[in-house]
Amino acid sequence: MTDVIQQRRAMGHALLAATFLSGLAAPAFAQNAQPATGGSDADIVVTALKRDTRLQETPIAISAVSAQTIANSGVQNIADLRSQVPSLSFVDGGPSNRRVVIRGIQATGEPTVGVYYDETPVTGTVGASNDAGGSTPELRLFDVERVEALRGPQGTLYGSGSMGGTLRIIYKKPSYELGADFDGSLSGTQHGGANQEMNGMINVPIVDQKVALRAVGFFKRNSGYIDNTWLRVKDINAEESYGGRVMLRIQPVEQWTIDAAAYYNKSTTDTPTWLLESGKYKTDSRTRQVVRDEVKLYSLTSNYDFGPVIATGVVSYMERNLVSQSDTSRFIQGTNTLAGYNARCFTATGAPNGCTDQFLNPITSFKQYQAFVAGQSTSSLYPQQDLNALTAELRLSSASKGPIHWTVGGFYSRRRTNVANPQLNVNPLNGYVIPTEVDTIRFIYDQLKQVAAFGELSWDLTSRLNITGGVRYFKYTKNVVGHTDVPSILVGARLTPPTYLSSSEDGTVVKANASYKITPDIMFYAEAAQGFRPGGVNQVLGLAQSLTPYRSDSLWNYEAGFKTSWLNHKLIVNLDAFRIDWTNMQVTQRTPNGAFSYIGNAAAARVQGVEFETSIQPVHGLSINGNATYMTAKLTEDQLAANLATASSGRAGDRIPYVPKFTAGVGAQYTWPLFGEVNGLVRGDFSHSSGYYSDFRPSYVYTRYINGYELVNTRIGIEKPNDWGAYIFVNNLFDVLAISRASSSAIGVGLTSVTSARPRTIGLNLRKTF
Known part of the structure; x- marks a missing residue:
């Protein structure tokens, strides 16, 4: 019944949005409109197959978002792309804490979607919970050529992080013409304050047709809109970020191009989570929950055209420092009971078990125990994660026009992460940590090495029929060292000397594809x-063992689809259906006290769905793009055997968390001539997501149901194409409370912590091209 209500509600909002978008465009139909300033995104040339292909002629489920669409729809980072791409969603914990999900392949652990900035794959930090996929680096999407979203596993060409799909951000490269762009915005947020944003680009030719430089810089300051009632701090989640990138192109000869790039991104905020029990956009966290993220990325790409063969070499190096603080005060305070004392300081038979404080001083009375707990009653986890990652790839691709196309290559990556994970006391007056007051601390060193060899062959058997096959051999080695230097009986942290564990695996993944052109379109x-x-390998306090391994997981994806073009390419309709069988899936499980999560292997799951994309240009100047996905994502077997199952363990038929059954997005843009070379522009974007659960078991005490939501963004302005533009925009037009993530645990004593979309934001955007 809940799903039916949600679907009816979604249909109502969709009709409202469609009426609204039509109303925006309708006044312009009487004008002598000119063609839109940009063509359909379906005409984009993509490089997803490691060679140039037109989007509609690429025989896989792929979407491309153009630079114009990115700019006009207000996309700033990868999380803003969810309304533009079928099956793309995010488990959104706020800046620096987002998990990218395609086709419902959502799970803790290593990423399930490969994210590439140009030729460089990036990944999050493993942290204390080994969840590298939950903190994907998000570089600024300004001065972008396009974004390519490949749906379904891309293991043969893109490796282990792409079991659900691949997201590729392609930046504009240096050119041999002097030029510059500026994009700035001022806005205000409901329930918050003023926001500022500036982006700039300059392109400088240094040696004609030989050397050019392109530099991009940005600065953003967003007001907060969440009030901390305990610390009496308004708009506590204010965010500031800045950075940029520098690209140098060297072309010694016409056939040889070398691109060197350096990227920098730094952001600071308090986590944008709030408590449902405290009221809308309010939290009573006892501590500041600071998030600081600094990313440095360097890459070198070389392309040499030998004629029949193109050689590409890529090497990159990334450094990342991430701090993501969380409040533990409620959990610690909840242990200050006689029951808590008996559970921690006595065995099941009532005999003393020798419990101590963090300095290993014996605790021999309830009064002494109470004083010990009171000394940590305002405290916070303060993990500091330092990552460095080296990746390299060398590949050869055929350059002939057919009938055979091929790519072969080799890949290497080495990722190292050092984690210091202390629980620190906090100044109760301002909520900031006291670095010298350590309640417990553990250290983790994690290294993942991967090597691979891959190849793909595509053969045009006839002018209409093509077959493609691919294979990738992989091998990985995981090394983990962990030790706990300051123990804590309150959270179950035992004094542990350095402990080492290694795991490794090798194998192959394959791909087979066939396409047939029924007609040219x-x-x-x-x-x-x-x-x-x-x-x-897990590193979790409270487990029976300090190091607990978990296995790799894998899947098979089966799909079929149509790509169609009508009315002289003015109407594009694409449709596909897929089924994914997922085995040994890695899932979040909890320690018996409910305080900490760790990774285990579930039995099996199945995801089935249908994806739809369309774009239409019914009249000059008007373009409409839409997409929709319906899918079911469920366990097909119990996570654990009955004798091992816990209250949180999923059962066959339970839905995969954070995967909506139905998502949809619609974007409409109309441009018309005003005077001279100046055009008017109006645009609207609508997105819908149905509801989902935060855990497998709906009846689990810490599971929360997250309602579906609809969001509408609008923009209206005037512009002189390729020169300047001025626009008024409204994001979250109806000021919808759109909760994207909800969680609960024993640390919060069962309270519900949520993350939601930014409230209504109204602003002015100015652009200038020099």
């Missing part, structure tokens, strides 16, 4: 492909 394709990601 209608293509059918079918594909079967494998996906995989590495296993690892």
Whole structure:
């Protein structure tokens, strides 16, 4: 019944949004409108197959978002792309804490979606919970050429992090013409304050047709809109970020291009989570929950055209420092009971078990125990994660026009992460940590090495029929060292000397694809492909063992689809259906006290769905793009055997957390001439997500149901194409409370912590091209 209500509600909002968008465009139909300033995104040339192909002729499920769409729809980071791409969603914990999800392949651990900035794959930090996929680096999406979203496993060409799909951000490269762009915005947020944003680019030719430099810089300051009632701090989640990138292109000869790039991104905020029990956009956290994220990325890409063969070499190096603080005060205070004393300081038979404080001084009375707990009653986890990652790839691709196309290559990556994970006392007056007052601390060193060899062959058997096959051999090695230097009986942290564990695995993943052009504008394709990601080792307080391994997981994806073009390419309609069988899936499980999560392997799951995309240009100047996805994502077997199952363990038929059954997005833009070369522009974007659960078991005490939501963004302005533009925009037009993430645990004593979309924001955007 809940799903029916949600779907009816979604249909009502969709009709409202469609009426609104039509109303925006309708006044302009009487004008002598000119063609839109940009063509359909379906005409984009993509490089997803490691060679140039037109989007509609690429026989896989792929979406591309153009630079114009990114700019006009207000996209600033990868999380803003969710309304533009079918099956793309995020488990959104706020800046620096987002998990990218495609086709419902959502799980803790290593990423399930490969994220690439140009040719460089990036990943999050493993942290104390080994969840590298939950903190994807988000570089600024300004001066972007396009974004490519490949749906379904891309293991043969893109490796282990792409079992659900791949997201590729392609930046504009240096050119041999002097130029510059400026984009700035001033806005205000409901329930918050003023926001500022500035982006700039300058392109400088240094040696004509040989050397050019392109530099981009940005600065953003967003007001907060969440009030901390305990610390009496308004708008506590104010955010500031800045950074940029520098790209140098060197072309010694016409056939050889070398691109060197350096990226920098730094952001600071308090976590944008709030408590439902405290009221809308309010929290009573006892501590500041600071998030600081600094990313440095360097890459070098070389392309040499030998004629029949193109050689590409890529090497990159990333450094990341991430701090993501969380309040533990409620959990610690909850242990200050006689029951808590008996559970921690006596065995099941009532005999003393020798419990001590963090300095190993014996605790021999309830009064002494109470004083010990009171000394930590305002405290916070303060993990400091330092990552460095080296990746390299060398590949050769055929450059002929056919009938055979091929790519072969090798890949290497080495990621190292050092984690210091202390629980620190906090100044109760201002909520900031006291670095010298350590309640407990553990250290983790984590290293993941991967090597691979891959190849893909595509053969045009006829002018209409193509078959493609691919294979990738992989091997990974995971090394983990952990030690706890300051113990804590309150959270179950034992004094542990350095302990080492290693795991490794090798194998292959394969892909088979066939496509047939029924007509020049209608293509059918079918594909079967494998996906995989590495296993690892848990480092969780409260487990029976300090190091507990978990296995890799893998899947098979089967899909078929049509790509069609009508009315002289003015109407594009694409449709596909898929089924994914997922085995040994890595899932979040909890320690018996409910305080900490760790990774285990569930039995199996199945995801089935249908994806739809369309774009239409019914009249000059008007373009409409839409997408929709319906899918079911469920366990097909119990996570654990009955004798091992806990209250949180999923059962066959339970839905995969954070995966909506139905999502949809619609964008409409209309431009018309005003005077001279100046055009008017009006745009609206609508997105819908149905509801989902935060955990597998709906009846689990810490599971929360997250209602579906709809969001509408609008923009209206005037512009002189390729020169300047001025626009008024409204994001979250109806000021909808759109909760994207909810969680609960024993640390919060069962309270519900949520993350939601930014409230209504109204602003002015100015652009200038020099």
